[in-house]
Amino acid sequence: MPDHASAGVTFRVRRVTTTRAGGVSKPPFATFNLGDHVGDDPAAVAANRHRLATAIGLPDGIVWMNQVHSADVAVVDDAGETVDSTDGLVTTTPRLALAVVTADCVPVLMADARAGVIAAVHAGRVGAQRGIVARALETMADLGARARDISVLLGPAISGPNYEVPAEMAAEVERSLPGSRTTTSRGTPGLDLRAGIAAQLRTLGVTAIDVDPRCTFEDPNLFSHRRDAPTGRLASLLWLEPGR
Template sequence: MRIRRVVTTRAGGRSKPPFDSFNLGDHVGDDPDAVAANRRRLATELGLPENRLAWMEQVHGRTVTVVDGTESEPAEATDALVTSTPGVALVALVADCVPVLLGDPEAGVVAAVHAGRVGARVGVVPAALEVMVSQGARPERVEALLGPAVCGDCYEVPGPMAEDVEAHLPGSACKSRKGTPALDLRAGLWNQLADLGVGRIGVDPRCTMEDETLFSHRRSAPTGRIAAVTWMEQ
């Protein structure tokens, strides 16, 4: 089974500032017609019917929802989607949080995870992997991509917060470029995935706060959302 992965940028859409222009989030205050047009373009560019894109009502939790493409609405109150249905594209929306795309090409199971500070701390990624295993995946065959997110140099947080996240997600605490307490969630998630036995882990090194081709809530709220998408080709 061939697994596809795509990460969008903010260019090429219909949204007006401050959501310019390829905003895919429908919960940020953007014109609903512009968001709908952007989502239609995403489906077209992926070569998939619009109704084969699966969306989430992301809430910074650890709930995982299994979908098969028959759903007409976004999955309620969930931060990870799993499917074993070819041609169903799973979408995670971010603007500093870490999008995590997982796939076992042999079992034919993929997942898209929205892992912000809270979700990463409470274990949304292990929860998604557990559901994938229940669908036939094996950790050693899983390929993971940690997408663009705010980097440790930029993600300043209070010291007690960094310590708390580090206690739940070892390897995530760091120092910012200014020498202040910070978090590198991708580093913590890389360690977590490795400890879970995931065989291949890739990292998109782009920092959403530094790279103005991406949306960043910390840089310029309100703002739009980019998408990390994964699916299996039919």
């Protein structure tokens, strides 16, 4: 267990999700694109990331990932280089924000405020099938977190009524992530990844689960790859603040 947890320190959890507004990127990435892999001007992305870090009061304290739809999780303790080829970050370091970028996939923000352990996960269809969320929980547990003390926010993502997939794909995902298969608003096979992830979390002992109701496909204030590709990326972040 982390030293600060055993010392009786308590923490407050901060979670932030961005929208499209407030940045400097030009169309089709307008304006607050935080993804550096979508073809946007690197200078604009850097300016947007700096603006975000300053706004949350952590000018040198955000960790970013190069996400690859894997089940790989990295433990970090400082905001050095972008973490390569991973889809989950875990830390016990206060005031170190972990960031996920998405434009339809599910950002999963998990925290055990009592143990002082947090995780940020990029859960797209492939990563969710491969068990990225369960792997992140295992990593949190290795650092002292307990499932019953973990709270989770499933951030903005494409909703079941708008996520149409072939019937075979829906069945495949359902086998590995029960609760995901659904029917779209057009009556076709679909996926609700947030429902499947929530069901998985409950089987793993996590009960404090909140879901942001916004659908990236429906909400014009959010980026959606399925609706607008090429387009920008939202960021969902969390960090620990020492309690007072």
